[in-house]
Structures are given as C-alpha cells and as structure tokens.
Amino acid sequence: MLTVRYDWLGLAPGDRLLDLGCGAGRHAFEAYRRGARVVAFDYDGAELKDVRAMFGALAADEAATLPPGAAASCTNGDATCLPFADASFDRVIAAEVLEHIPDDERAIRELARVLRPGGTIAVTVPAWLAEQVCWALSDEYHAPFVEGGHVRIYSEPGLRAKLRAAGLRPGAAHHAHALHTPYWWLKCAVGPTNDTHPLVRAYHQLLLWDIAGRQPVAWFTRAADRVANPLLGKSLVVYARKPRKATT
Numbered sequence: 559m560l561t562v563r564y565d566w567l568g569l570a571p572g573d574r575l576l577d578l579g580c581g582a583g584r585h586a587f588e589a590y591r592r593g594a595r596v597v598a599f600d601y602d603g604a605e606l607k608d609v610r611a612m613f614g615a616l617a618a619d620e621a622a623t624l625p626p627g628a629a630a631s632c633t634n635g636d637a638t639c640l641p642f643a644d645a646s647f648d649r650v651i652a653a654e655v656l657e658h659i660p661d662d663e664r665a666i667r668e669l670a671r672v673l674r675p676g677g678t679i680a681v682t683v684p685a686w687l688a689e690q691v692c693w694a695l696s697d698e699y700h701a702p703f704v705e706g707g708h709v710r711i712y713s714e715p716g717l718r719a720k721l722r723a724a725g726l727r728p729g730a731a732h733h734a735h736a737l738h739t740p741y742w743w744l745k746c747a748v749g750p751t752n753d754t755h756p757l758v759r760a761y762h763q764l765l766l767w768d769i770a771g772r773q774p775v776a777w778f779t780r781a782a783d784r785v786a787n788p789l790l791g792k793s794l795v796v797y798a799r800k801p802r803k804a805t806t
C-alpha cells in the first residue's frame with residue numbers, strides 16, 4: 559500500500575533515493591523495483607533487519623526484471639543527524655515519520671541538506687482532520703500517553719511552512735487512504751490495541767480484501783477511497799523541490 563506517487567516525485571531508474579523512517583519498507587521496495595539506488599533508513603534496527611532480508615529476496619526473485627543499476631542498502635540512525643554527505647540523494651521519501659520526531663524541524667533541515675539541488679522530496683504525515691478525531695477519541699493513540707506515539711498534528715499550511723524554512727519549495731499535494739480513516743477512528747473508540755473487537759476485525763478484513771485486490775470488493779473500496787480522499791484521507795502528502803541555486 560503506497561502513499562507516495564512516484565511520478566509526482568519524479569523518480570527515474572538510477573536515481574539515488576533515501577527512504578527515511580522506512581518502517582517495513584513498502585516505499586523502498588517499490589523504488590528498488592523501479593530501478594532506483596535505494597537507501598532504507600530507520601531508527602529501529604529490528605525493522606531494518608527484515609527490510610534487508612526482503613531486499614535480498616527481491617534481488618533473487620526479480621533479478622531478470624529489475625532495471626539495470628538497481629541497488630539497495632539499509633542504514634540505521636537518527637533522522638536529526640543523518641550520516642550522509644550534502645547533496646547525496648536525488649529523491650527523498652519521508653513517509654509517516656515526522657509526527658514521531660520531537661525536533662521535526664531539525665529532521666527536515668537534514669533532509670534538505672542531503673537532497674541535491676534540483677532534487678525532490680515527498681513528505682507524508684497524518685492528515686489534520688483524521689488526527690484531530692483520533693487524538694480526541696483516545697489518549698493511547700498519541701504522546702505523551704504512549705511511547706513512540708504521535709507528538710503533533712500537522713496542518714497543510716504548517717507543514718509547507720516548515721519545508722520552506724528548511725530551504726525547500728513545496729509544490730503539489732494530495733491526500734491518501736481515506737478508507738483507513740474510519741478504521742482508525744473505530745480503533746481509537748474501542749482502544750487502539752484492541753484488535754479483537756468484532757467491528758475492528760471486520761473492518762480489518764475489508765482492508766485486507768482491498769489491498770489484495772479481491773473483486774468485486776476492491777472495485778468498490780478503491781472507488782470510495784478516491785472520492786473520499788480530499789476530505790477524509792488518512793495521510794497528507796506534500797512534494798517539494800530543492801532550488802538549484804540558493805535564494806536570498
């Protein structure tokens with residue numbers, strides 16, 4: 559389930575891409591399949607171990623179809639102090655990670671630093687409306703009540719302002735995963751860790767059918783998702799470019 563649109567990001571075969579806070583690796587794997595030279599970066603070493611194993615499996619299973627030059631590696635570290643030289647990457651993805659970082663402005667400055675002039679970045683964060691309801695329904699969903707929870711709620715103007723402050727030029731934006739918003743509202747209403755509630759289980763099964771493309775369910779769910787995204791999208795995605803020349 560991808561949140562970023564790679565055509566909007568401008569990813570091309572051979573591009574060096576940083577997937578910051580890669581988690582289970584969904585965006586990193588897709589970039590690898592498209593021929594990028596991917597660095598999957600995360601604070602969680604256990605997650606990276608699984609991502610590294612999956613990269614190996616993809617290389618073995620799809621060796622004949624991977625574009626020439628595709629490469630993948632994993633790096634463990636802190637988003638506020640990236641171990642990369644200036645202008646190291648052509649593209650950057652930071653998907654659903656900034657809301658977990660107390661000093662998000664420092665992390666954004668680091669992302670801008672390692673992005674080459676003319677390069678593009680896609681930043682995704684939980685959308686304002688979806689988050690407002692989740693925070694109101696359950697303290698277990700966010701910090702400081704849960705370790706590792708979300709530490710802030712972003713508005714689109716606020717995120718754009720932080721990107722501009724780091725020297726980036728925000729451009730296009732969209733919302734994604736509207737189908738997931740009621741699911742998280744439901745989870746927060748019954749308890750975010752209560753995965754056995756009958757309604758939670760039923761909705762989760764619907765999401766699995768959607769992800770698997772099971773017909774005719776997926777036809778309906780994906781059409782509903784597209785229609786509802788502008789208002790109910792769970793994620794906000796903003797694309798930005800680093801100027802080729804410094805502005806004064």
